[in-house]
Amino acid sequence: MHFRCQKRDLVEGISTVQKAILGKSPMAVLEGIYIETGDQEIIMRGSDIDLSIETLVASSIMEEGRIVIDSKLFGDIIRKLPDAMIELATMENNTILISCENSEFNLLYLNAEEFPMLPEIGNREKIAIKEDTFRNLIRSTSFAVAQDESRPILMGVLFEVKNKVLNMVALDGFRLAMRSEYLESNEDVSVVIPGKTLNEVSKILSDKDEDLFISFNDNHILFEIQNTKIVSRLLSGNFIKYESIIPTDYKLQFKVKRAHLAQSIERASLMAKDGSSRLIKLNIENDRALITSNSQFGKVKEEVPVSMDGDAIEIAFNANYLLDTLKVMDEEEIIIEMTSGVSPAIIRNSITDNCKYMVLPVRLAR
């Protein structure tokens, strides 16, 4: 194998495929980056079996070949080389010579035979969606996936297309996040994508108005983002029937400035450091939300003006759950709906009907 490419391009390729490489792996080859020569580019690949990322880097190919090279060391070296042309050529004794200006590295490489292929998806229908739109969908939902492995299906985000509407839904037993977008698709779909995959996809997405393409087979999902392919295992099993657990009724509805509420909750939660729950209390009455919290160190009272419709309610929450939600929402004013101090609250945008968040309250000892 022998090729030449620009340092800048190679660094970008390395950074992309490294998102699939976990570091220590029982299979040595998975700690490496797979490199194969193409016509006018090299194909780079990183994989942890569940998630594989493949990308192309423009190169002049002098001799065909393929190798696997230690991801961390290779990445560190290439990043520190001068911003110039880099030449890579395999030598005797399973080494590769990396040359750039006055630098020469000789690294051991691994046999590429054992490196896993990219799972085949087949010629299914492809869903097109704008990169920035999809990134926002991920950001708006993936924070709510379950972190513990007791119910694996909840560690993923539901990707559901019904009648040209894409719903993405995550829930962890304490809160639920759902966001929807119109989609030009003729097929209905319902799959569960691992939260980890979406977080890596999100890092590769640009904030450009360009299309990415999504396709599936029974076990895998393929994202095609410009020069890059990301293939991930899907989670197996049925997602929770989320529609049946979101209440549609309420006894109190109020409108509030999102940033103002978030800042007040954040301050109040400074006081709420007993254990990990960060408990804060809300009293909604007389067109204001009174947020309070007590601990052995003192107490806090925050007042936020709201415009309310319905009965006064006293309710307590884990501050983090509210903050996570308020942070990813995008409208200046939001609407919160409640029924009682022991029923879930619904949070949604005041103008666009494109998201729904549900947060369970904490029952107060009386």
Place this chain on the structure above:
Amino acid sequence: MHFRCQKRDLVEGISTVQKAILGKSPMAVLEGIYIETGDQEIIMRGSDIDLSIETLVASSIMEEGRIVIDSKLFGDIIRKLPDAMIELATMENNTILISCENSEFNLLYLNAEEFPMLPEIGNREKIAIKEDTFRNLIRSTSFAVAQDESRPILMGVLFEVKNKVLNMVALDGFRLAMRSEYLESNEDVSVVIPGKTLNEVSKILSDKDEDLFISFNDNHILFEIQNTKIVSRLLSGNFIKYESIIPTDYKLQFKVKRAHLAQSIERASLMAKDGSSRLIKLNIENDRALITSNSQFGKVKEEVPVSMDGDAIEIAFNANYLLDTLKVMDEEEIIIEMTSGVSPAIIRNSITDNCKYMVLPVRLAR
């Protein structure tokens, strides 16, 4: 106690005095910030006994008093308040009420009686030095103080004034850093300042061309930086006679571009990961420095042009020691002097004679 001040000013004061507060302390009061009302300002103080920092914050005083308040909680709260006027007033049950717009915090405070006073320095002569100059002196030397406590005096930087020249010197048994500045002072001085103190002083110094003032008594040093006073214990004992260990003779002198050499050493050291020593080898001959390193993963060769005068030398170093030095130097071209593969190397600026760095080589097994 009752006063009002701007959030912005209070945050600045808190950040300044927190530099002396270590967090957990066997004396609860030292986990707190001391606040005392003055005429048109409050006096804030943080201390870990060895190091105390006092600063003033412009305030309207309504009622005199003094308290100690938990540093971390108080800092977190004030930083998150809106950028507006904050009012603080002591209430019953040893609590203080902090109000700002629609936020109210009630915090427990501690008795201020037990908080240590700032050590008195007395009316000694004060040495004036520009803030940016002193910051640069610290940066150029303090990295070389010893990290282990086996010889406590080496955990400090020598501050020596002789014939209107200030020499600051640090050494740890493997390398030495020395930098000098002209100083308008009539008194000769020789004290050893803890490296930790200088690092905190450095964070408080601005990059402005303003004077700071330094004075001493037998056990303490006082830095006066605008509204802030920093008092630190001095290290007791005699510093090593550094002049006698710096060689003045050499057999090889070469001039080299500092950035080029640093980048090459940094790349070469990527390969040198056996243990913590990061060993690299230098061959200086035929007007070039050949930098090499080997490990189980491969090898590297870097070539840096130099202009040399004297005999060719082969020598090995811990890459980190060279990099630490090259990073803090400021001239584009530097001069390195060597005598043999087992003698210390001297590194200095090529134009200004204001610094001297010494690095011990690593003996190569033959």
